[in-house]
Amino acid sequence: MSPVIRIGSRQSRLAVMQAEIVKRQIERLHPQVKAEIITMKTTGDKILDRSLETIGGKGLFVKELDRALLNGEIDISVHSLKDMPMETDERLPILAYSKREDPRDVLIVRPGKTEEEARKTGAVIGTSSRRRSLQLKKLYPNCVFHGIRGNVQTRLSKLEQEEYSATVLAAAGLHRLGMHGIIERYFEVDEVIPAAGQGILAVQGRRGEVWPYLEGLDDPEARTAALAERAFVKALDGGCTSPVAAYAQIKGTTLKLRGLYYEEGAQQYIVDTIVGEAEEAEALGEYLAIKMKEEA
Incomplete structure (x- = not known):
């Protein structure tokens, strides 16, 4: 050493x-x-x-x-x-x-705007994540979603200088940077399921x-959640190209895993939940993924 x-x-x-x-x-x-x-x-x-x-x-x-x-x-x-x-x-x-830090996604609006203005017909929300845009289309059906990449500061700069009305980031990163104040809205985990391991x-x-x-x-609880969420994604071929999301909550010895799977052929996503023993975290993740894939 x-x-x-x-x-x-x-x-x-x-x-x-x-x-x-x-x-x-x-x-x-x-x-x-x-x-x-x-x-x-x-x-x-x-x-x-x-x-x-x-x-x-x-x-x-x-x-x-x-x-x-x-x-x-x-x-x-x-x-x-x-x-x-x-x-x-x-x-x-x-x-x-x-x-684990706060696992939720959050909405950041262009300076001077409100969420109401950022959700108007034709308003542009910047996100390169298909996981996010698929779920957000249900919340903001009149918005247009365009790609935006870069670190937090780069995205905030693009938000100010380009055509975006809003962007979506992980709450955890903003909290760690001490930037809570710019968050316009937190999306609850049943509104927008986070990426596996977020936070x-x-x-x-x-x-x-x-x-x-x-x-x-x-942190044993974070490890257990991570194993369940990553097992879910791995069982869906790694989630490399198709949108996928997973979020595990642990209470005592019980684990509840909520997953999102996108069926490319049908061009739609499904959401399902499984509850079981926390010590079976990886098995639960794999089982839920296989079940959802078969149902889709």
């Missing part, structure tokens, strides 16, 4: 803030340990004029960090779990899941090593 733990992160302000959260937790739980953050720009951060589906999917947000881990340039990496591909390199397991940070490392400095970092 290095005298200083090197934490890999994307370069965006939010990514660095999230790496700082992990850094502070490590140093608080293990005062003898010091950590530093090493940032790098990923391919997904560089290509902003095309949707993720057309340029290679979510793996473009982790490729450079994975390479740095394998080369020994960093000791661990921190990601928003929702940005990680469902299939990860077996040499780089997820070691810890952070306590959870994942810590990744090299298989076969020991990580005593991560002891106490893993």
